[in-house]
Amino acid sequence: MNNDVFRKNKDAAFYFLLGAIGLVALAGLGAAFYMEHYGHVVTGMTNQIVWGLPHVFALFLIVAASGVLNMASIGSVFGKPVYKARAALSGLLAIAMLAGGLMVLMLDLGRSDRLIIAMTYLNLKSVFALNVFLYTIFFSVVVLYLWTMMDRKMHGYSRYVGFAAFIWRLLLTTGTGAIFGFLVARQAYGSALLPPMFIIMSFSFGLAVFMIVQAVMYRWNDRVLDEEILRRLKNLLAVFVAAVLYFTAVYHMTNLYFAKQTDFERFILLDGGIYTTLFWVGQVLIGSVLPLFLLFTAKKSSTVVVASLLVILGGFFQLYVFLIGGQAFPLNLFPGMEQSSSFFDGVIHSYSPSLPEFLLGMGGIAVAALITAIVAKVLNFMPDDTPHPASH
Numbered sequence: 001m002n003n004d005v006f007r008k009n010k011d012a013a014f015y016f017l018l019g020a021i022g023l024v025a026l027a028g029l030g031a032a033f034y035m036e037h038y039g040h041v042v043t044g045m046t047n048q049i050v051w052g053l054p055h056v057f058a059l060f061l062i063v064a065a066s067g068v069l070n071m072a073s074i075g076s077v078f079g080k081p082v083y084k085a086r087a088a089l090s091g092l093l094a095i096a097m098l099a100g101g102l103m104v105l106m107l108d109l110g111r112s113d114r115l116i117i118a119m120t121y122l123n124l125k126s127v128f129a130l131n132v133f134l135y136t137i138f139f140s141v142v143v144l145y146l147w148t149m150m151d152r153k154m155h156g157y158s159r160y161v162g163f164a165a166f167i168w169r170l171l172l173t174t175g176t177g178a179i180f181g182f183l184v185a186r187q188a189y190g191s192a193l194l195p196p197m198f199i200i201m202s203f204s205f206g207l208a209v210f211m212i213v214q215a216v217m218y219r220w221n222d223r224v225l226d227e228e229i230l231r232r233l234k235n236l237l238a239v240f241v242a243a244v245l246y247f248t249a250v251y252h253m254t255n256l257y258f259a260k261q262t263d264f265e266r267f268i269l270l271d272g273g274i275y276t277t278l279f280w281v282g283q284v285l286i287g288s289v290l291p292l293f294l295l296f297t298a299k300k301s302s303t304v305v306v307a308s309l310l311v312i313l314g315g316f317f318q319l320y321v322f323l324i325g326g327q328a329f330p331l332n333l334f335p336g337m338e339q340s341s342s343f344f345d346g347v348i349h350s351y352s353p354s355l356p357e358f359l360l361g362m363g364g365i366a367v368a369a370l371i372t373a374i375v376a377k378v379l380n381f382m383p384d385d386t387p388h389p390a391s392h
Helices: 002-038 053-068 070-076 087-107 112-120 127-150 152-181 194-220 227-257 259-271 274-297 301-328 355-378
Strands: none
Touching: 002 087, 002 355, 053 070, 053 087, 053 152, 053 194, 053 301, 053 355, 070 087, 070 152, 070 194, 087 112, 087 127, 087 152, 087 194, 087 355, 127 152, 152 194, 194 227, 194 301, 227 259, 227 274, 227 301, 259 274, 259 301, 274 301
């Protein structure tokens, strides 16, 4: 009788949580309708800063969607049993996060129906157009991968599909980084370092998200994660966080080497106001230094969860500085000369995110959470460590 009452209370709590997440998703859709109806004039975006806060959310979700599949790749491609037990959950999270990120991206366009034109009249020289293929095939490959893991008749194909998913997620993140790497109309972009930098960012952000979701699932099911598995995962996350910090340093040092980038680097690192603060305090301190300290000293799962939350928060700061700060600084058309015109040449552009932008971004996170919660409730995506001891 007590077990029945406990189960009913747990189900009630689940549906209450599901309802709360659903309200956030509805608020995001409402914000998209509001911006669609009144136009982007109700947002902080302008003709100079065309990618605002929703794009920061979308970019994080898309990048993390690729990285969260890392668990499945390590398990299938490299044959690690501990990670193999988490492959199904990582595949589910990859699909959910990419769906949430693309939802934000499409609803922020202002004319989402024009996507049909982009899909039927492809400009193969455009990285944006190529990403249509990257996203679509990623969905297909991950769904097929989940099928091979959940259907015993398909188990024999799991390794091959897993290898295809491993290659394609690298291509997906490379394509996302190439959007900015091939864009020379902003001082912050147009660098060959961006595709590999986005790949390592995806590893860090994706694993941080996975650690939090896994901790929630274990807590919800009254289970305790094995200490050896926790040690492996937190050390892996620490390596990824340190690698992101390394690539960030190399990116800025490379820019400082070129005289034409000196003013931009001064803007981001010293004189950029909110962008400088978010870089040093948000990205470097909160998103890198503090998580590394916690991960190297952590003894409990709760400490690792806190470190993962800081990594995610730092990831948002990093993308905000990169995306918004990169647009705020004007393109230096004539290095060494002063320039001004009615088109804001040489002027630092201002941007203040609005509530609808924030709600739309949160709506994307809510959609990803809804997909994860509902599918995990219906199907069994709980990692099973029983046949896969950490000592193997």
